Amino acid sequence: MAGSKTLSFIKQFLKHPGQVGALTPSGKGLVNAMVKPIDFDKAREIVELGPGTGPVTRVLLKRMHPDARLNVVEINAEFCEQLREIGDKRLNVIHGDASKLSKLVPKADCVISGLPIVNFPKELTAAILDEIAKIAPMYIQFNYSTLAEKVLRKRFKKVTRKVVLLNVPPAVVYTVTV
């Protein structure tokens, strides 16, 4: 149920504010903007970092090819339990840390991330971006501020951005060519 997921998200935010980084799960408009750049006809290996209660995960599974696989990497054990309840055979829930990504998933067509990288120490963000670059040619990231934009532009070849006003709070979706 949407309400119970929001409640669970708020509880986890109160326990781990820096790690969860938002008071509620992403809304429909933001999720649609995040998945839009993905070519679902071609993508067979998709990775999601920081899926939380799974609003992006569910839409990815709806849009993905029947033979595609979705590996989600989530550091929070309670969120992992909820994600496993989705019960789709294409979904692999990994209870792990995105900064160890290449050891968890060696290759992907695309990485999509809800990680609150603006809250992370610089070194952790840099380590995560390096790990993404090792495994995928394309990376999508949302944030509630533009604070990480400079880091993304410095690290990657091409970065485009889309502001999503129809989300509370408004958000920015970056599409990155690694």
Ligand SMILES: C[S@@+](CC[C@H](N)C(=O)[O-])C[C@H]1O[C@@H](n2cnc3c(N)ncnc32)[C@H](O)[C@@H]1O
């Ligand atoms: C802003 S929430 C986004 C949740 C969900 N994607 C959404 O859009 O509603 C950030 C998520 O990243 C997870 N997270 C934070 N640090 C992480 C890390 N190092 N590795 C994996 N997941 C992490 C948090 O537990 C949380 O679920």
